[in-house]
Amino acid sequence: xxxxxxxxxxxxxxxxxxxxxxxxxxxxxxxxxxxxxxxxxxxxxxxxxxxxxxxxxxxxxxxxxxxxxxxxxxxxxxxxxxxxxxxxxxxxxxxxxxxxxxxxxxxxxxxxxxxxxxxxxxxxxxxxxxxxxxxxxxxxxxxxxxxxxxxxxxxxxxxxxxxxxxxxxxxxxxxxxxxxxxxxxxxxxxxxxxxxxxxxxxxxxxxxxxxxxxxxxxxxxxxxxxxxxxxxxxxxxxxxxxxxxxxxxxxxxxxxxxxxxxxxxxxxxxxxxxxxxxxxxxxxxxxxxxxxxxxxxxxxxxxxxxxxxxxxxxxxxxxxxxxxxxxxxxxxxxxxxxxxxxxxxxxxxxxxxxxxxxxxxxxxxxxxxxxxxxxxxxxxxxxxxxxxxxxxxxxxxxxxxxxxxxxxxxxxxxxxxxxxxxxxxxxxxxxxxxxxxxxxxxxxxxxxxxxxxxxxxxxxxxxxxxxxxxxxxxxxxxxxx
Numbered sequence: 001x002x003x004x005x006x007x008x009x010x011x012x013x014x015x016x017x018x019x020x021x022x023x024x025x026x027x028x029x030x031x032x033x034x035x036x037x038x039x040x041x042x043x044x045x046x047x048x049x050x051x052x053x054x055x056x057x058x059x060x061x062x063x064x065x066x067x068x069x070x071x072x073x074x075x076x077x078x079x080x081x082x083x084x085x086x087x088x089x090x091x092x093x094x095x096x097x098x099x100x101x102x103x104x105x106x107x108x109x110x111x112x113x114x115x116x117x118x119x120x121x122x123x124x125x126x127x128x129x130x131x132x133x134x135x136x137x138x139x140x141x142x143x144x145x146x147x148x149x150x151x152x153x154x155x156x157x158x159x160x161x162x163x164x165x166x167x168x169x170x171x172x173x174x175x176x177x178x179x180x181x182x183x184x185x186x187x188x189x190x191x192x193x194x195x196x197x198x199x200x201x202x203x204x205x206x207x208x209x210x211x212x213x214x215x216x217x218x219x220x221x222x223x224x225x226x227x228x229x230x231x232x233x234x235x236x237x238x239x240x241x242x243x244x245x246x247x248x249x250x251x252x253x254x255x256x257x258x259x260x261x262x263x264x265x266x267x268x269x270x271x272x273x274x275x276x277x278x279x280x281x282x283x284x285x286x287x288x289x290x291x292x293x294x295x296x297x298x299x300x301x302x303x304x305x306x307x308x309x310x311x312x313x314x315x316x317x318x319x320x321x322x323x324x325x326x327x328x329x330x331x332x333x334x335x336x337x338x339x340x341x342x343x344x345x346x347x348x349x350x351x352x353x354x355x356x357x358x359x360x361x362x363x364x365x366x367x368x369x370x371x372x373x374x375x376x377x378x379x380x381x382x383x384x385x386x387x388x389x390x391x392x393x394x395x396x397x398x399x400x401x402x403x404x405x406x407x408x409x410x411x412x413x414x415x416x417x418x419x420x421x422x423x424x425x426x427x428x429x430x431x432x433x434x435x436x437x438x439x440x441x442x443x444x445x446x447x448x449x450x451x452x453x454x455x456x457x458x459x460x461x462x463x464x465x466x467x468x469x470x471x472x473x474x475x476x477x478x479x480x481x
Contacts, residue, residue: 004034004209005191007047008202014039019211021184024091024328025319025364033184036210041176041218044206048147048174049224051203058144058172061117067200068113068170074197075106075162078189082158085185090157091328091365092282093319100445101282105159108447108463112170115468127481134480141475144172145250146226148471149219151178151240153232154330155285155387157186163462164229165190165205171471173227177207178216180232182330184209223247227471230254231287233385234411234456241459252460252470254287254452256385257413260406261290262428264399264419265299269306272418275441276391277310280369283329284389287457288414288436292375292382293393294402300395304352304373307393311353314369314389316361326389328365335365338388342370345381349392350374377405385411399424403431412454414438435461 003010011034018032034040051057057064075082083102086092092101125138150164157179168175179187191207194200208215220228220243227250230240234256244251263272279289295303317324329335335357342355354370367388375382375392382392396402406415416438419425429437435453436444445451450464461467 002185002188002192004036004040005188005195005205005207006040006044007206008195010192010195013037019181021089022331023088024330027363027365030088033188033209036208036215038215038218041208041215044176044208045147045219045222045224047203048176048206051201052147052174055201057174057201057204064170064172065113065116067198068109068116068166070198071166071194072106072109072113074193075109077197078193079103079106082189085189086158087319089185090154090183091319091330093324093327095322095325096282100159101156102158105162109162109166111447112166112468116170119468130478136478136480139477141477142472143475145471145473146173147224148173148175149178149225149228150175151216151219151228151230151232152180152187154180154182155282157183158190160231161187161190167468168229168471169200169204171468173471174204175206176219177205178219179207179209181209181211217243220244220249221246225249227252229470237458252462253458254462255456255458256411257287257453257457258292258383258385258409258411259288259290259414259434260292260294261416262294262402262406262418263296263303264417264425264428265296266420267418268420269299269303273306273310276307277314279391280314280326280389283326283367285329285387287385290414290416291386291391293391294396294405295393297395297397304393307371307391308352311369311371311391316358316366316368326369329367329388330365332365334387335367338367338386338390341381341384341386341388342390345372345390345392348376348379349381377408383409399428403428407433410456413457
């Protein structure tokens, strides 16, 4: 176990309270995490406030870049320890940790290190007569927003901790990180690395773990917080917006999704088998996964056969097995919710594969890869985010109908389009009301690519220049000439 990071020191929670960290593959505790109370939270926020208000952290761009490069080196040095943590506490299959769950995201820290010094924090506008009939020069200054509360989920715990913390630090903010209680070590290990391997000053980064969700609510409502960045469900995002409204605290929200994968009628269906089955990676616990498969009516049976064969080859298994990509879901509560949604699907569509828990795995929070077809566009399983290894196949008549179905959602996070005609696929992509679209297997996730959603999939963007700018305020200064 590692402790809370508050004001540059690792410490126990008040009263030395802890809560168990449960391995979802074994249902057994792998250790414990500090269970912070309101006094711990107060100390963390106060430390972040002092570090922002009373030091030159926000103004020293070169030093921030230096610290972020140290953080990158520290993360790389501790890569194997972090891999073990992800597999144990999040149930991430070890095979997936060699991709965006760990290995391929570490260099993103260098992107923000470079941006810390290269970003144009001041832009000089040309002299002109203003609306008040005074000729003036104007300088547009962008400066850090202040103290950031970063609240992260359990499905991509380490990547999202890194993305939020590194971008906020690069912009000159200070941070209070609250990891999900299901994956506390992905936060406390990051805090330990920051303390042991970087020159980041005391109070600039604070890590607070707690079992009680009221700690997160108190963090959002604290008037000393200037911004909240949150990734999680739309339901919780709405509550965060409401709580932040009292202080008019800025929010950046990356929320739920029900993304569509549109297979156009000229696509190579057999070649898409792996893409279709990919929605079950990490047991389908991804907000941007394309959990609605839209197939053209006249190739519907062919598409169903491809999807069915792909799903029948999937097997749940021990996440420490390098051959496994479908591990457990995070906890019993989530497993039971997914199973209830599957039961709803059985009443409104045709079940092709799965539909329960694997008999061969009586221990662990496993759900079988589950495939439905003949799903109506307005069906519950076509509209609600399930967040498990479940795919709904929906037929469509023509391109316009496919776009209509894809946009028929309260969400707008991501989508995919497949066609042999790239121009046609790009035309469809431009009509989709989503924040990201992958065309013919294109992958948008990168440090320099903005990520976020339309509609109830969130507000603001993470990653890229847009994500960096979320952590900045804008000031205009005028001088007569």
